[in-house]
Every structure is written in structure tokens, then in C-alpha cells.
Amino acid sequence: MSGEPFPEIKSKHSLVAKYVTQPIWEKLSSVVTKTSGFTLAKAISCAVEYDDQHCGIYAGDWDSYKDFADVFDPLIQDYHGISADAVHTSDMDASKIQGTIDPSAPVHSTRIRVGRNIDGFGLSPGITKDQRLGVEGLMKKAFANLTGDLAGTYYPLTGMEEKVRQQLVDDHFLFVSGDKNLITAGMERDWPEGRGIFHNKEKTFLTWVNEEDQLRIISMQKGGDVKAVFDRLARGIQAVQDSVKKESGKDFMLDAKYGFIHSCPTNLGTGMRASVHVDLPGYTKEGVDALKARCEALKLQPRGTRGESGGQTGVTYDISNKHRLGYSEVELVQCMIDGVNTLVKEDIELQKKHGL
Structure with missing residues (x-):
């Protein structure tokens, strides 16, 4: 049977648009996965439907990663910045974590x-x-x-x-x-x-x-x-x-x-995703772009406290590890602890600078 016609991908700058090409579509569009009957069309539905996707693809079962590897492999390497032959190591040994967040830091909660x-x-x-x-x-x-x-x-x-x-x-x-x-x-x-x-x-x-x-x-x-x-x-x-x-x-x-x-x-x-809710009044005054750039350098990700798309209110931010793949859990938690300590220290200087 021949697959469906090559779809128009609305998210033109998405990773799906980059890696789901006409030849790949012709090769894979009629493949149906064994576990849940998933297809490439279902996988890329968000990128086809919406124009605001960065990634734009989901897997319907473990088979999807194998059956549609021609799309998933390069896309994953691109997104996570890993090499084609990378392997992943998991490490949940809490005793390896060094130090903690400064007890005087204005942290509301940890999740x-x-x-x-x-x-x-x-x-x-x-x-x-x-x-x-x-x-x-x-x-x-x-x-x-x-x-x-x-x-x-x-x-x-x-x-x-x-x-x-x-x-x-x-x-x-x-x-x-x-x-x-x-x-x-x-x-x-x-x-x-x-x-x-x-x-x-x-x-x-x-x-x-x-x-x-x-x-x-x-x-x-x-x-x-x-x-x-x-x-x-x-x-x-x-x-x-x-x-x-x-x-x-x-x-x-x-x-x-x-x-x-x-x-x-x-x-x-x-x-x-290891995150804390922390008050950063100095960075708030300095501007959210300054905070974003600093977090990027520290391998962190700032969000508003109302979740991924909830926006920002006041001076409290959700700061988390940016990476998921290519680092162990212990490394990511350590990175978050150290990064938050750095941000809090810098925030005190920024508060002085802005006369807060």
C-alpha cells in the first residue's frame, strides 16, 4: 500500500521540518508499529497542525524510536547535542551529591x-x-x-x-x-x-x-x-x-x-527536571534577558512559576537543569545546586547595583 501524500508541515523551523523529508516520508509513511499501531503521521501531528513547534514529534511506543529511527536518531542528536554513538549512563546515588543550596538563599520549594x-x-x-x-x-x-x-x-x-x-x-x-x-x-x-x-x-x-x-x-x-x-x-x-x-x-x-x-x-x-522556586529580585530588575543568558551559561533553564507557558509574576522563578540526555541524574542535580547558588550570589550584587 502507498502512504499518505507528503504533509504540509506548518512549523517550518521545527526539527520535524528539518528531518522529515520527502524521501524519508516515502520510505516510512506506511509503516505501522506493532505495540500500538502508531504511524509517522501521528508522530508529527503537532508540527503539521501548529506553526509554533520547536521539536514537533512524539513517540507512540518504544517501537516508534526503532521503526522511525531515520527521523528520530538525527533529530535527537540535534536536540540534545549528542554524538551518533553516544550511550547514556543513569546514576541515582544521592550520596554523591556535594554540598547543598545555601540555607540563607530565598528558596521556597524544591521539586x-x-x-x-x-x-x-x-x-x-x-x-x-x-x-x-x-x-x-x-x-x-x-x-x-x-x-x-x-x-x-x-x-x-x-x-x-x-x-x-x-x-x-x-x-x-x-x-x-x-x-x-x-x-x-x-x-x-x-x-x-x-x-x-x-x-x-x-x-x-x-x-x-x-x-x-x-x-x-x-x-x-x-x-x-x-x-x-x-x-x-x-x-x-x-x-x-x-x-x-x-x-x-x-x-x-x-x-x-x-x-x-x-x-x-x-x-x-x-x-x-530538578527545580527550585527562588526569589531573584536583582535579576528581575536587571531584566529577564540577562537571567536567561546567565542560565544558559550555567546549563539551567528559567521559567515563570506558573509552569511552562504560565508566564512570570513577581520576582520568583522556577530554575531547573536544562539537559536531560548525555548527563547522569547526579550530574544534573549537582549542576542545578551549584547554578542556583551562583545565581543567588550574583543576585545580591545586582540588588546592590539597583539600590534594592
Whole structure:
């Protein structure tokens, strides 16, 4: 059978536009993946639909990275700045982290998240309804095995009382529907069935089920004790992984080259975002461009505190590691700690400069 005609890619400057060429399209457009029946057309739907994509591609299952490697490989190397023969090393040993964020720094909170996906099920853009419910069913059993400070409760979105849902949203714990990219990429099919959130009693260890990845595992707390947050995350991931294996014999998708497999190639590798909310009044006066440039040099990424597209209010910024792939988790957390300490020190000088 012949594939569909070569699509018009609206995001002309996206990585998809660069790597999905006519010959590649002719070669791959009729390929259908085994796990979830995904196609290249589905993978690049955001770049075709919208003109604002930088990357513009999602994977529907682990097979997508293999079956559409002619697109994914060069695109991933380009985005992450890795060589064609790079391999990924994971390291979750919290004892290797040196120092901590200066206790006098104006840090409100610390949050570290990773994505994980379980082998044998599709990734969110391609996952079938049965697979999604299978992931949720497995996780309900796995969560029940967690003990100590990790023990908690799973709250399914289906049938959730509005009061409970609103509280979780207000606490910044719960993901919400309506992101145009996730919708176009197919991640909100059958919403909200098969989705939910697990958290421990203290709300310092959380897992989202079946959002952008099958699992988003999150460790967070008030203040700037990054090491404690990372240590809990490492223990939590291990406990979830052991529990999933015990219940199903299945393991997380882990690729020698690309590390932990995620639905979005920008998250490959560690899939980790280690961040703090910190006040930077000096940099605010100096201008957001100065902060962006400085963060770039420190391998950090600044965001407003209302999330990726929420914009900026006041002097509080969300500062996180910029990289995901090509560095271990320990290296990225260390980079964030050291970088935030540098920014806070420089901010004090800028406050003096601006007479704050």
C-alpha cells in the first residue's frame, strides 16, 4: 500500500521540518508499529497542525524510536547535542551529591520529577485503551506495596469528587486536561479514564499515572534541601520499579543509547527536571534577558512559576537543569545546586547595583 501524500508541515523551523523529508516520508509513511499501531503521521501531528513547534514529534511506543529511527536518531542528536554513538549512563546515588543550596538563599520549594514507562504498553500518544487501563491496574497493585514514608493513596481521576480534584489542582499536584499539544498528539483520548495520582501522606512523593508518560514520579518539599528531595526520589523510583516487577514481571523501558524512554524525545535520558522556586529580585530588575543568558551559561533553564507557558509574576522563578540526555541524574542535580547558588550570589550584587 502507498502512504499518505507528503504533509504540509506548518512549523517550518521545527526539527520535524528539518528531518522529515520527502524521501524519508516515502520510505516510512506506511509503516505501522506493532505495540500500538502508531504511524509517522501521528508522530508529527503537532508540527503539521501548529506553526509554533520547536521539536514537533512524539513517540507512540518504544517501537516508534526503532521503526522511525531515520527521523528520530538525527533529530535527537540535534536536540540534545549528542554524538551518533553516544550511550547514556543513569546514576541515582544521592550520596554523591556535594554540598547543598545555601540555607540563607530565598528558596521556597524544591521539586524533582522523572518520567518512566513500562515495557509492553504503548506510550501515551499511541497507547490503546486496554493498555492504558492495564497500566493503571498494575500501578494500583504496585502502589499498595509501598511502605514507610512512601506509602500513600491512589486517587483515580474517573469518579473523583470535584472538591478533591480542585484541592489537588490548587496544591499544584494534579495535571489538568486541555493542552493543545497533548490533545493533537493523541494523549488525551478517553479522558479521564485510566488516569490518576498517587501521593504519600505528606504529599512529598507523588506519581501521576497516564499523563504525558505512563508514570511521572515526583519528589517535592518546602525549602531548598535538594539532597533530601533527590534521595526520596531515588528510593521512590526503586520501590515503584521493584513493585511493578513483582506484580507483573515487567520493567521500565531503558535503552542503552537513549536512557529512559519517554513519549517526548526532549525528555529522553534521565527524563529528569530538578527545580527550585527562588526569589531573584536583582535579576528581575536587571531584566529577564540577562537571567536567561546567565542560565544558559550555567546549563539551567528559567521559567515563570506558573509552569511552562504560565508566564512570570513577581520576582520568583522556577530554575531547573536544562539537559536531560548525555548527563547522569547526579550530574544534573549537582549542576542545578551549584547554578542556583551562583545565581543567588550574583543576585545580591545586582540588588546592590539597583539600590534594592
